[in-house]
Amino acid sequence: MTAAPIRAALFDMDGLMLDTERIACRAWHDAAGQLGITLADEVVLGMVGMHSSKVDAWLISQLGDDAPIHLLREATHERYLQLTEGAIPHKPGLIALLDWLKAQGLPIGVATSTRRSIAEHHLKAAGLWPYFAFAVCGDEIEHPKPAPDIYLKAAGLHGVPPQDCVVFEDSNFGVRAGHSADCRVIMVPDLRQPTPETLALGVAVVPSLVEGLQLLASWQGEA
Missing domain, CATH: 3.40.50.1000 (HAD superfamily/HAD-like)
Incomplete structure (x- = not known):
């Protein structure tokens, strides 16, 4: 029809x-490495298309209540801005x-x-x-x-x-x-x-x- x-x-x-999603994934992994956090690929890929308001709950569900989610979010944001300075x-x-x-x-x-x-x-x-x-x-x-x-x-x-x-x-x-x-x-x-x-x-x-x-x-x- x-x-x-x-x-x-x-x-x-x-x-x-x-092509920002690959950059975002790299930012998450780089930030996690700086903080000594192991972040599996599936955890990062699970956030593709996810609104920022949902991210904390997702990360807590995957990393546990004691994970420094706020620090991880801040470090990821800073790394993302560095990686996306140009076009x-x-x-x-x-x-x-x-x-x-x-x-x-x-x-x-x-x-x-x-x-x-x-x-x-x-x-x-x-x-x-x-x-x-x-x-x-x-x-x-x-x-x-x-x-x-x-x-x-x-x-x-x-x-x-x-x-x-x-x-x-x-x-x-x-x-x-x-x-x-x-x-x-x-x-x-x-x-x-x-x-x-x-x-x-x-x-x-x-x-x-x-x-x-x-x-x-x-x-x-x-x-």
């Missing part, structure tokens, strides 16, 4: 547009996708769990900021992903019903948020593959934004 055309596009940022690489196919959306006259927004100060810095440093009509950031919503709030707010700013928006996401948390908001979701996995629960939602999964553009063009009747 041919999918109905979409009227607006919403993008996650970390791991979807910018962060774009993910493959991003610019072609954004240019295509612009050529179609479709409004584009950002919906990221990252707080605004960091999100704006990254997007401006990467030369991406002019593409977007707006950004909704993690410090501007009450209920983070996987709740639908951020995508409902973003669709409202577009003035487009959620079901007429396409959401591009890389994380399972983000996919659940977009799906719960009744948006059309295209998942482009980064560090974590879709879980069985994510696949059960019936969302589209593609290997990169290159294929994401191809799929979206087919939805718009251009394939």
